Amino acid sequence: MTEATAAPTTSASLAPQQIWIRTRGLLLAVLVLVAAGVALATMRSGDQHGRLDPRSADRYGSRAVAELLKERGVSVHVVTTLDEATAQAGPETTLLVASPDLLTPHQQSELRATTDHSAGRTVLLAAGPPSVGTLVPGVRAESAGPVATRAPQCSLPAARSAGDVETGGFHYASDGLGNTIACFPSNGLHTLLLVEQGAGDTVLLGSPDLLYNARLGDQGNASLALQLLGSRPHLVWYLPSLTDTSAAAENGGDGAHDDRSFVDLIPRGWLWGTLQLALAAVLAAIWRARRLGPLMAERLPVAIRASESTEGLARLYRRANARDRAADSLRAATRTRIAPLIGVSPRDAHSPATLIPAVSARLSTTGDDLQAVLFGPVPSDDAALVHLADQLDTLEREVRTS
Numbered sequence: 001m002t003e004a005t006a007a008p009t010t011s012a013s014l015a016p017q018q019i020w021i022r023t024r025g026l027l028l029a030v031l032v033l034v035a036a037g038v039a040l041a042t043m044r045s046g047d048q049h050g051r052l053d054p055r056s057a058d059r060y061g062s063r064a065v066a067e068l069l070k071e072r073g074v075s076v077h078v079v080t081t082l083d084e085a086t087a088q089a090g091p092e093t094t095l096l097v098a099s100p101d102l103l104t105p106h107q108q109s110e111l112r113a114t115t116d117h118s119a120g121r122t123v124l125l126a127a128g129p130p131s132v133g134t135l136v137p138g139v140r141a142e143s144a145g146p147v148a149t150r151a152p153q154c155s156l157p158a159a160r161s162a163g164d165v166e167t168g169g170f171h172y173a174s175d176g177l178g179n180t181i182a183c184f185p186s187n188g189l190h191t192l193l194l195v196e197q198g199a200g201d202t203v204l205l206g207s208p209d210l211l212y213n214a215r216l217g218d219q220g221n222a223s224l225a226l227q228l229l230g231s232r233p234h235l236v237w238y239l240p241s242l243t244d245t246s247a248a249a250e251n252g253g254d255g256a257h258d259d260r261s262f263v264d265l266i267p268r269g270w271l272w273g274t275l276q277l278a279l280a281a282v283l284a285a286i287w288r289a290r291r292l293g294p295l296m297a298e299r300l301p302v303a304i305r306a307s308e309s310t311e312g313l314a315r316l317y318r319r320a321n322a323r324d325r326a327a328d329s330l331r332a333a334t335r336t337r338i339a340p341l342i343g344v345s346p347r348d349a350h351s352p353a354t355l356i357p358a359v360s361a362r363l364s365t366t367g368d369d370l371q372a373v374l375f376g377p378v379p380s381d382d383a384a385l386v387h388l389a390d391q392l393d394t395l396e397r398e399v400r401t402s
Contacts, residue, residue, distance in 0.1 A: 022319075026288060033280055037273070052098045052125070052208055054078055054237050059214035065225050066237070074230045078237045082107050082246040085238040091119040091199065093234040098208070100124050100131040102240040108134040110246070119199035121231055125208040126169050136202055138177035141170045142189055147209045149219055154183035156194060158227035162220035167191040169207025203228055323385050324378040331374055334392040338399045359395075362402055370395075 050056020054066030054076055066076045079085050082103070089095050095115065097103075103111065112135050115122045124135060132141040147168030152159035159165070171189035174180045179197075182190035191206035205228075210221035229235055317326045332350065339349035342362050348354040352375050356367050359374075373395055379385040 026284060029280075029284055033277070052211065053239060057213065059212065061213050062211045062237075064213045064216045065211055065222070065229070068222065068226055069230050069235060072226065072230055074233060074235050076235045076237060078239065080239050080241040081244045082110060082238075082240075085236055086110065086114040088234070088236045089114050089118040089120055090234075092232050093118070093236055094121040094123060094229055094232045095236045095238060096123040096125065096229060097127075097238045097240070098125055099240050100127040100135060102242075103131060105134065107240075107244075107246055111135065115200070115202065116197060121200060122202045123228060124202065124204050125211070126206060127204055128170055132170075132172070132204065136195055136204065139172055139174050139193065139195065139204065141172055141204075143171075144169045144206070145171060145186060145191075147207050148186075150184040150186060150191065152183045153185055154181055154190075154192075156181045156183050156192075158224060159183040159192065162224035162227065165220045165224050166210050166215060166218055167205070167207060168209070169205075171206060172204050318382075323382070326385060327379055327388060330389055330392055334396055335374055338396055341399050359399065363398055 050058055050061040052060070052062050054062045055078060057063045069076055077088065079088070085095060085097075095118070097111070100108070108131055115135075122135075124132070126144075127135060127141060128144070129141050132139055145168050147166055149164050150167050151164055152162070154160070165184060167184045168186065168191055171186055171191055172182070172193040173189050174182070174193065174195070177195065179195065181194040183192040183194075184190060193204040195202045195204070209215050210218075211225055216222050216225065314326070317323075335349045335355060336346070338359065339346060339355065342358045344355055344358050352371065355374065356370050359365070359370050360367050373388070373391050376388075379388055
C-alpha cells in the first residue's frame with residue numbers, strides 16, 4: 001500500500017492558514033463594529049428605558065411625579081391600549097396621553113369622541129401637527145423649540161403658583177377658539193395651552209420634560225405637574241403601544257387605513273445606524289479593493305538568496321492575482337537569455353519582428369507557435385500560467401542544445 005500524500009498548496013487551492021491571513025482583517029473590523037453597536041445599544045437602552053413611564057425610576061421615567069400624586073390621594077393607573085384608556089375616562093379622571101403623535105387617525109378620532117363627552121381633563125404631551133388638529137380642533141402646533149425656563153405670563157392659577165417652569169417643545173396657538181388660556185410664551189406662541197370643553201378641559205403641553213425624574217425638582221416643574229395631573233382623584237396614564245390592536249382598525253368603517261409609510265414607522269436611531277453601517281461597508285470595500293502599485297527598485301539592506309527573492313515576488317503576484325505581470329516577467333527573462341544564443345543583440349531581444357525569425361530559423365519551428373509562447377496573451381488562470389512557464393523552459397532548453 002502507498003500512503004496518500006497531501007496535495008501541494010497552489011494559488012488555485014489556498015491553505016486554511018492563507019485564507020485566515022487574508023480574511024482576519026475584515027473579520028476583526030466586523031467584530032469591532034458589532035461590539036460597538038451592542039455597547040451603544042446597551043447604553044442607550046439603559047438611558048431610554050421607561051421613557052415617561054410612571055413605573056420607571058431612571059432619568060427619563062416619571063415615577064417621582066406618580067409617587068407624589070399617590071401621596072396626595074390621587075390613584076395612578078397605567079394603560080397601554082386605547083380601549084383601556086377610553087373605558088376609564090370620566091368626570092373624576094385625568095387622562096394623560098404620553099405620545100399622541102403615535103396614534104393612528106382612527107385612534108385619534110376615537111379618543112377625541114371619548115374626551116368630548118367625559119367631562120374630565122385630558123393632558124396631551126408634545127402633541128404635534130399629526131395629532132393636534134384631530135384631538136383639539138381649532139388649535140395648531142408649530143415646530144418644536146428648545147426647552148428653557150419660562151415665566152407663566154397668564155391667568156391660569158396652576159401656572160401662576162408654580163412660577164418659572166422648564167417648558168418648550170411644540171408651540172401652540174388657537175385660531176379664534178374661545179375659552180382658552182395660553183401660558184409660558186415663546187416667540188409669539190405658547191408652550192402650554194388649556195382649552196375648556198364644557199365641564200372638562202384639555203391641556204396641551206409642548207414638551208414632557210418637566211415630568212422626567214431628572215427634571216422634576218428643577219424650578220417650579222413639580223408644582224405645575226402636580227396641579228395639572230392632580231385636579232381629579234384618578235389619573236389614567238396612557239402609554240400608546242404599537243401592539244395595540246385598535247391601531248389596525250378601520251377609520252369609521254370606510255376602509256381608510258393609516259397612510260404612514262414603512263419608513264415613517266422606523267425609529268430615527270435605526271436609520272442613523274443603517275447609514276453608519278453602509279458607510280463602514282463602503283470604507284471596508286475601498287480598503288480591501290487596493291491593488292499593487294508600480295514597482296520600485298531599491299537596494300536590499302541584506303543579502304538574500306535569489307530563490308527566496310523569486311519566491312517572495314511570486315507570492316506577491318499571486319496575492320494580487322497579477323498573472324499579467326508574472327507572465328510578462330517570465331517571457332522577458334526568457335527572451336533576454338536566448339537572444340545572445342541565436343545572435344540577436346540585447347536591444348532587439350524584445351522585438352517580435354527580430355527575435356521570432358531568428359528562433360524559428362534555429363529550431364525550424366513555426367512563427368505562430370513562437371509568437372504565442374514569447375509574446376502571447378495573458379494566461380487565463382493559474383494553471384495556464386504554470387503551463388506557460390513549462391513551455392518557456394522547454395524552448396530555452398531546445399535553443400541551448402540546438
